[in-house]
Amino acid sequence: MAHHGTDIAAPAAHPRAATFKAGLLLVLLALLLAAPFFLYPIFLMKLLCFALFAAAFNLLLGYTGLLSFGHAAFFGGAAYFTGHAVKVWGLSPELGILTGMAGAALLGVVMGAIAIRRQGIYFAMITLALSQMFFFFCVQAAFTHGEDGLQSIPRGRLFGMLDLSDTTTMYFFVLAVFLLGIAIIWRIVNSPFGMILKSIRENEQRAISLGYAVGRYKLAAFVMSATLAGMAGGLKSLVFQFATLTDVGWQMSGEVILMTLLGGIGTLIGPVFGAGIVVTLQNYLATSDFPVTIITGVVFMACVLVFRRGLVGEFYASRIGRALGFTREQ
């Protein structure tokens, strides 16, 4: 997905742009800290989980240019792994999430190694097929409890001390994990390694001719993205205390693509906003009998036809965005 918006040749940013951006970040943080006292905390936690999921997905699509149609396998798979580790093995929540991440990473290695053998459109189809295979595995495997799903997963005590069954405590735990995940993604994107990923996105042949082992970089990005998606999935299973087949289905893979597309492919903060909009919309429509699928589909088509930069991408490309000196790594 390299050529969706010409990178703007950095115009002179406003001299106080950096201060403004730091202020914006602080305001966002303050809002996240205050939010549970004004809004329904479960809704907020769901939003943060999906925001992290979309940001992890975007690490692959936005910065490496690989469209995975199978990220539900990592998200939903990790939800099962974490749930199983906490409920059956009796692990603490932080170790449970680590177990989920390890499982997602392992899945990522296997799926990634097969999928990177083809490029572009084939890559998308292969990841979709492999995740569907994992879906059927989950339908039949004993530990997922098939159609019933894994129910009443205990939240447990964080580090053996903090009781997470308290909703406010749980919210701040979720927020901490979310911020950690976003920080990791920011670090990856702005590292020399991230630069190489972006060069692969822009021109794979040239990256090869410069001597980079492109296959290994792609696989590494795939596994990192899968692991972070697993972080979001494991967290979600603790929030809702269940893991079901919905989390591993292809519809979920489609949803995370929509979140990223809507917010802005290849912007760090875009997927977070995209997830916010989609989750809010789902919450709003949950009480009506109008199917979400139709709206999802129409928004999808509209985004692709007229709105390819996404909300945040359009803002960055606008005059205000350029004056503030935003780049796609923010």
Add this chain to the structure above:
Amino acid sequence: MTMIFGIPVQALMGQLLVGLINGSFYALLSLGLAVIFGLLRVINFAHGAQYMLGAFIALLLAVHGGIGYWPALILAPLIVGVTGALIERTMLSRLYKLDPLYGLLFTFGLALTIEGTFRYFFGASGSPYAAPAALTGGVNLGFMFLPVYRGWVVIASLAVCIGIWLLIEKTKLGAYLRAATENPVLVQSFGVNVPLLLTLTYGLGAALAGFAGVLAAPVYQVSPLMGSNLIIIVFAVVVVGGMGSILGAIITGYLLGIAEGLTKVFYPEASNIVIFVIMAIVLILRPAGLFGKDA
């Protein structure tokens, strides 16, 4: 009772037939995908939805218009094809100059919209669609009992597959098509209306999916979700076959259908995933696909 590898012959033949039927649909659908991809460089995610649309139109024609199976076999693909051509003209054609992934995402959104709409109006459960009187009943072949309609499915899909292959390989229109696949700019400079060719191709691909849908209506239940799981399997078929070759898409479709049927006999637990496993193995051994030329 005769046995082969410890399996009764009748059970084996029965599953082989089921495999052949499924393979017929895989072949028809992957053929349509390959035709569209060849010229448009778009993976048509809405193919499953268009297959469902074909079946539904046949059902609605029967319920509300009293129109039977045979007219529906022509009418439904026609309607699906024309709708497809309209969508290509008004929306899809704007995406050709972009990364092909946008075409995939657009048709994915289209599939969600179509399926969501049908689910909203008709619910998620399926409705039966009766086979025409001429094709009911069965014949006893001595070693197995063959329902006539199932035999018809295999024959009809084979005939259509061969017909499309001949159209593309042996006619003038097909020659234009193949030339435009190689070099659209050059073909246009010879005075061929390439944009129209693209619209017709998408319409043809969609009509093929609609035809498969009508063919499938008496075999499976007609339901809004009948296409969405099928399309993922067909994607795997297409990856195995490689999209470079029309004949390759057809052959792979039948082969994988039969492989799936045989797995149901020998190891039923894996029958859902066997096509994906074959895809993974093919990717490891021969990344370009069995019939693929491009790496």
